Amino acid sequence: MEVRGREETERWIKHYSSAHSILLVGEGDFSFSLCLAMAFASATNIVATSLDSYDDLIKKYKNAKANLAYLKVLGASLLHGVDATKMRILPVFQWKKFHRIIFNFPHAGFYGREDNPDLITMHRNLVRGFLMNASSMLLPDGEIHVNHKVTAPFGSWNLEDLASEYFLLYVGQDDFRIEDYPGYNNKRGSGFRSDEPFPLGECRTFKFKLWPGVQGFDLIQTMPPEFQVPVKMQQQPVPLVRPSRYNDVHLSNGLRLNIDHKKECHRIFGAYLDHVEQTFGSTSYDVYHSVREALRLGFEMYMAAEPGRPPSGYIGILEELHHLCVLRSQRLRQMLLTLDQQH
Ligand SMILES: C[S@@+](CC[C@H](N)C(=O)[O-])C[C@H]1O[C@@H](n2cnc3c(N)ncnc32)[C@H](O)[C@@H]1O
Numbered sequence: 205m206e207v208r209g210r211e212e213t214e215r216w217i218k219h220y221s222s223a224h225s226i227l228l229v230g231e232g233d234f235s236f237s238l239c240l241a242m243a244f245a246s247a248t249n250i251v252a253t254s255l256d257s258y259d260d261l262i263k264k265y266k267n268a269k270a271n272l273a274y275l276k277v278l279g280a281s282l283l284h285g286v287d288a289t290k291m292r293i294l295p296v297f298q299w300k301k302f303h304r305i306i307f308n309f310p311h312a313g314f315y316g317r318e319d320n321p322d323l324i325t326m327h328r329n330l331v332r333g334f335l336m337n338a339s340s341m342l343l344p345d346g347e348i349h350v351n352h353k354v355t356a357p358f359g360s361w362n363l364e365d366l367a368s369e370y371f372l373l374y375v376g377q378d379d380f381r382i383e384d385y386p387g388y389n390n391k392r393g394s395g396f397r398s399d400e401p402f403p404l405g406e407c408r409t410f411k412f413k414l415w416p417g418v419q420g421f422d423l424i425q426t427m428p429p430e431f432q433v434p435v436k437m438q439q440q441p442v443p444l445v446r447p448s449r450y451n452d453v454h455l456s457n458g459l460r461l462n463i464d465h466k467k468e469c470h471r472i473f474g475a476y477l478d479h480v481e482q483t484f485g486s487t488s489y490d491v492y493h494s495v496r497e498a499l500r501l502g503f504e505m506y507m508a509a510e511p512g513r514p515p516s517g518y519i520g521i522l523e524e525l526h527h528l529c530v531l532r533s534q535r536l537r538q539m540l541l542t543l544d545q546q547h
Pocket of ligand 1: 232
């Protein structure tokens with residue numbers, strides 16, 4: 205390694221630097237992580253994860269054992285059994301933020317034709333869950349990268365739309381060329397041919413970041429006013445940001461909910477509240493007030509169960525609840541579509 209005085213020289217490979225803290229999820233045989241580590245001559249800045257357990261990886265991929273051993277020697281943090289759609293509530297990631305969060309070729313498994321709408325929904329849900337989690341694990345100047353095929357039917361996953369659901373800004377896409385990543389072997393990752401590559405064809409690196417000026421969790425209230433709900437959902441143009449209606453969550457014991465955590469609740473539920481209002485129109489029933497009251501009561505009960513505990517746990521519960529709501533509404537929509545097709 206080149207050394208200048210006591211400072212190590214920063215090394216780059218494509219979009220990634222040895223000075224970045226990098227999280228990789230959904231790794232196959234860990235050859236991509238190892239490629240970065242080799243380029244940096246170190247992996248101390250890398251957290252590499254797989255959904256598979258260590259034992260499954262060794263069975264599935266002939267090079268996984270050697271790749272993982274090498275990564276460990278280079279100082280990588282290796283985690284297995286990490287579901288990218290739930291990772292942010294893992295204790296190991298509490299308060300951990302990254303410059304780059306990478307998911308190479310997310311795919312929910314091989315269950316028949318790739319143009320099957322149900323299968324596309326499964327794949328999109330995987331990316332959706334990943335983006336939701338990654339968005340709260342990103343440093344303010346960080347980027348989420350998803351490498352993805354753009355030929356049909358993969359192009360119809362519409363990653364930009366999914367990202368906008370979590371207030372991520374789509375910053376563009378670059379050609380993905382496997383030869384830029386020496387040693388990387390893309391893997392099918394599921395089924396009895398897990399260790400085989402899939403044809404790459406035309407692929408891109410999709411890049412997303414937090415809205416400028418947004419610090420991690422602090423999303424909804426700092427979003428630019430021009431960020432609107434998609435036109436197709438609107439009955440009237442209503443910006444997602446309505447700070448005046450979100451103000452002041454006072455607890456009955458005289459405490460005030462810490463401003464940052466208050467914003468957290470807004471980030472999680474703000475879009476939901478707007479959606480409710482747009483769907484049902486304005487009624488005498490104040491949905492904002494009711495939800496705010498429910499959040500206040502929930503928070504009081506949470507704190508009463510174990511006085512003095514950090515409010516972050518409550519935020520984690522809300523995130524999980526939000527995720528379940530999204531899944532449930534997708535499921536309901538799917539059921540309605542199926543019913544439509546039957547009649
Ligand atoms: C097409 S393979 C790509 C594997 C690897 N990223 C590569 O580029 O070679 C899709 C990967 O997504 C992973 N995956 C599927 N669902 C996941 C989830 N919920 N969380 C994390 N990884 C997931 C699978 O385990 C598999 O490794």
